[in-house]
Amino acid sequence: MKKGVLLVNLGSPESPTPKDVKPYLDEFLMDKYVIDVPYLLRALLVRGIILRKRPENSAEAYAKIWTDEGSPLIVFSKRMHQKVKNLVEAPVALAMRYGTMTIEKGLQELKDQGVTDVMLLALYPQYAMASTTTIWALADELVASKFPEMKLTKVPAFYNKPDYIQAQANSIKKHLEGFDYDHLLFSYHGIPKRHIRKTDVTKSHCKINGTCCDIASPAHEFCYRHQCFETTKQVVKLLGIPEGKYSQTFQSRLAGDKWLTPYTDVEINKMPEKGITKLAVVTPAFVADCLETLEEIAMRAKEEFEEHGGKEFLAIPCMNDEDEWCEVVANWIKEFEK
Structure with missing residues (x-):
């Protein structure tokens, strides 16, 4: 063959x-x-x-x-x-x-x-x-x-392969050089919560309750939410970013349905009043820059962040053809x- x-x-x-x-x-x-x-x-x-x-x-x-x-x-x-x-x-x-x-x-x-x-x-x-x-x-x-x-x-x-995590971490580190950020936001594409339950092979593990993603289960092989958290956790560990200086959100949703939270736009707009005026955003659900990273984050989210009092906004590119x-x-x- x-x-x-x-x-x-x-x-x-x-x-x-x-x-x-x-x-x-x-x-x-x-x-x-x-x-x-x-x-x-x-x-x-x-x-x-x-x-x-x-x-x-x-x-x-x-x-x-x-x-x-x-x-x-x-x-x-x-x-x-x-x-x-x-x-x-x-x-x-x-x-x-x-x-x-x-x-x-x-x-x-x-x-x-x-x-x-x-x-x-x-x-x-x-x-x-x-x-x-x-x-x-x-x-x-x-x-x-x-x-x-x-x-x-x-x-x-x-999402958790060591060589992918290393490449993602190195890419983020390279783009953060020279940018004295207050906060690093990991923004993943959102999906309806029912998709999480539909892909749960155990039919019972995924409660989306804040703890199920941390409890070992066969469900994690096909659980988008768990895998997003795991990518963030492993990249943050490699980069040595302390608790409180990073967070994770979900972007791009359709109205009328329950999607994964917290929402990227809502959280970004609240950051300046919390003292976060220099924000870096990375989008690890994508390996190539696209509408969701370039228009939704690098343009629209940046504009809204600044309208709410933000001073500096860095949209970290995807790995693309690095x-x-x-x-x-x-x-x-x-x-x-x-």
């Missing part, structure tokens, strides 16, 4: 226009792993309500971060992909869960190179239904229907090649 690798990230619209943003959002929000309600209700919610106004608003946000090369997420992912390819022998393809860079195209690219054993790496450090599960599920469907000669080897969430991060991924691939 010839081995190959498929790297998969979220995806992006083709352009920052409502015309291209709308079909992208439709594909994304109609995913049953993202909005996990019955199809007819999901269609009513997405196509009857959300897609009436959100494409225009999202297009405006995308336009703020768009580069001459295109979507930052795609640009950084392609750069990282090229660096990783140069470090390994196995064929490596890049795909996106949504948009035109499909997983099917990625698998076909590997098939054309004779690959039959595929290492599937979802580029999300922490496991979640709306990210990891949907990639795995679609890849399984495609292999069963169109690539039956292929075998998938799915890489588990790497050499150490690319080498970490390459080393995982080399282990797979053995």
Whole structure:
């Protein structure tokens, strides 16, 4: 069997226009792993309500971060992909869960190179239904229907792998140099609380009560909340940041549902009155900068922080195509090649 690798990230619209943003959002929000309600209700919610106004608003946000090369997420992912390819022998393809860079195209690219054993790496450090599960599920469907000669080897969430933690810590340390911060905020993408309970393999452990994430359980293998806390804990330990000088929040939520708390925007806006006027924010749920890191945090959160009395705001970039991060991924691939 010839081995190959498929790297998969979220995806992006083709352009920052409502015309291209709308079909992208439709594909994304109609995913049953993202909005996990019955199809007819999901269609009513997405196509009857959300897609009436959100494409225009999202297009405006995308336009703020768009580069001459295109979507930052795609640009950084392609750069990282090229660096990783140069470090390994196995064929490596890049795909996106949504948009035109499909997983099917990625698998076909590997098939054309004779690959039959595929290492599937979802580029999300922490496991979640709306990210990891949907990639795995679609890849399984495609292999069963169109690539039956292929075998998938799915890489588990790497939130606590020592080499990932070291690379993340080193990246943060590098960007913090020269910035005398009062507080370091770890902001993770939010998910509905029901997703935590749905992925609880024990069906009883995840209470989201402030203590369950600290009690050892098989549920932690698929618990996004626990994995976020664990990433923060391990990175903070390596950086030597004392208690009280860091915290963790969750960003990006839809109204009308109970999402993981505390909320990033709410907490950031309260910080200046607590004496935190120099704030650094890192987003370890992402490995490549995207709308949520560049527009929501580096622009919108910064503006609101300053409006509430904040003086200095540093949005720490994702690892993107940093050499150490690319080498970490390459080393995982080399282990797979053995």
